[in-house]
Amino acid sequence: MTSVISGRVLVAGGYGAVGSAVSAALGEWLPGRVVPGGRNAERAREHGGVRVDVTDPGGFRRVLEELGDVAAVVLCVEPPDVGIARACLENGVHLVDVGATPKLVRAVSGLHGKASAAGATGVLSVGVAPGLTNLLARRAHEAVGGAERLDLTVLLGSGERHGGDAVRWTVEGLAEPATARARRAFLPGHGTRTAHPFPFSDQHTLPHTLGVPDVTTRLCLDSRPLTAALFALRRAARTPSARRLLTAAFQRVHLGGDSFAIRADARNADRTSSHALTGNGQSRVTGLVAAHVTRALMAGTLPPGVHHIEELPSLAGLLETLAAEEAVALHPGS
Ligand SMILES: NC(=O)c1ccc[n+]([C@@H]2O[C@H](COP(=O)([O-])OP(=O)(O)OC[C@H]3O[C@@H](n4cnc5c(N)ncnc54)[C@H](OP(=O)(O)O)[C@@H]3O)[C@@H](O)[C@H]2O)c1
Numbered sequence: 001m002t003s004v005i006s007g008r009v010l011v012a013g014g015y016g017a018v019g020s021a022v023s024a025a026l027g028e029w030l031p032g033r034v035v036p037g038g039r040n041a042e043r044a045r046e047h048g049g050v051r052v053d054v055t056d057p058g059g060f061r062r063v064l065e066e067l068g069d070v071a072a073v074v075l076c077v078e079p080p081d082v083g084i085a086r087a088c089l090e091n092g093v094h095l096v097d098v099g100a101t102p103k104l105v106r107a108v109s110g111l112h113g114k115a116s117a118a119g120a121t122g123v124l125s126v127g128v129a130p131g132l133t134n135l136l137a138r139r140a141h142e143a144v145g146g147a148e149r150l151d152l153t154v155l156l157g158s159g160e161r162h163g164g165d166a167v168r169w170t171v172e173g174l175a176e177p178a179t180a181r182a183r184r185a186f187l188p189g190h191g192t193r194t195a196h197p198f199p200f201s202d203q204h205t206l207p208h209t210l211g212v213p214d215v216t217t218r219l220c221l222d223s224r225p226l227t228a229a230l231f232a233l234r235r236a237a238r239t240p241s242a243r244r245l246l247t248a249a250f251q252r253v254h255l256g257g258d259s260f261a262i263r264a265d266a267r268n269a270d271r272t273s274s275h276a277l278t279g280n281g282q283s284r285v286t287g288l289v290a291a292h293v294t295r296a297l298m299a300g301t302l303p304p305g306v307h308h309i310e311e312l313p314s315l316a317g318l319l320e321t322l323a324a325e326e327a328v329a330l331h332p333g334s
Contacts, residue, residue, distance in 0.1 A: 010070045015047045075096070090111070134209075143266065199217075278329050
């Protein structure tokens with residue numbers, strides 16, 4: 001795929017767990033055109049990048065002006081609000097966002113009109129969950145001729161060294177009240193597991209993008225005892241001090257492996273379909289998904305406006321591309 005859009009790609013959070021995979025893959029495809037960014041000026045310089053802070057949209061705009069030729073920003077760290085997305089999309093800078101928080105994802109979707117007017121493309125639901133879950137959901141939905149219900153199950157490896165920002169996000173999610181019941185699902189390589197409702201953004205997006213009225217995403221870890229411990233702490237996680245303790249604990253405990261699995265189950269009356277996928281290193285695979293999306297963007301294959309990954313026809317083959325690269329294994333429909 002050749003790049004028709006000139007200019008550089010700024011990867012915010014570009015030397016974190018997800019961002020370093022994005023910077024490495026894009027560095028091969030767009031040599032000399034990738035700029036990793038983060039708050040620590042020294043670490044950013046060591047990676048050939050610049051200091052940026054996603055909590056400061058004004059400062060972020062100045063960095064874009066100083067760099068002068070940034071065509072796209074890949075957000076690999078969660079900003080507090082829509083300010084960074086606005087600084088990019090309203091000024092014609094494309095955006096790829098790995099964010100998973102429903103409120104923020106919804107707010108960035110709301111910039112569709114302004115992005116289109118500025119000729120900029122924003123891609124949301126990029127990563128494993130959301131991301132690959134959205135693509136699997138679309139397949140299961142189509143296989144039943146339009147689902148009336150979708151159940152998504154995510155299994156994460158508790159032995160993986162997840163990045164600090166991802167651990168903070170998970171502990172914040174734990175504090176949210178559950179809106180559905182736990183459910184048992186078979187996950188290739190892991191057997192039948194109990195997964196618990198968890199606030200991934202995909203379940204809020206898919207009712208709009210696919211028109212499926214009822215979508216729930218659930219989470220479990222590869223370690224059964226850690227899954228039980230995590231969800232037993234749901235109530236305790238409601239206070240900020242407990243969340244700080246839990247975040248510190250989860251950054252230290254590495255029981256289990258680094259494999260992950262996701263599954264989408266669709267139902268339409270008595271028709272059912274399930275599609276699953278497995279892989280190793282969810283941070284690395286999230287980064288690879290973001291790198292592929294950015295490559296497609298720079299090749300000029302994505303339309304202006306803000307879109308979710310499952311809405312973009314030129315990314316429909318991404319699951320097969322990742323399988324061919326042996327980043328994931330597909331376990332197609334039953
Ligand atoms: N869609 C998905 O499937 C998926 C999967 C995994 C993770 N994620 C999301 O990806 C994000 C990153 O996760 P991660 O595991 O890579 O975290 P991480 O390893 O902690 O990396 C975060 C990076 O961002 C930088 N950073 C932190 N705060 C910043 C700020 N205010 N401004 C600019 N840079 C900042 C950090 O460097 P400095 O400390 O030097 O700033 C670090 O390099 C999280 O928001 C997570 O929810 C999504």
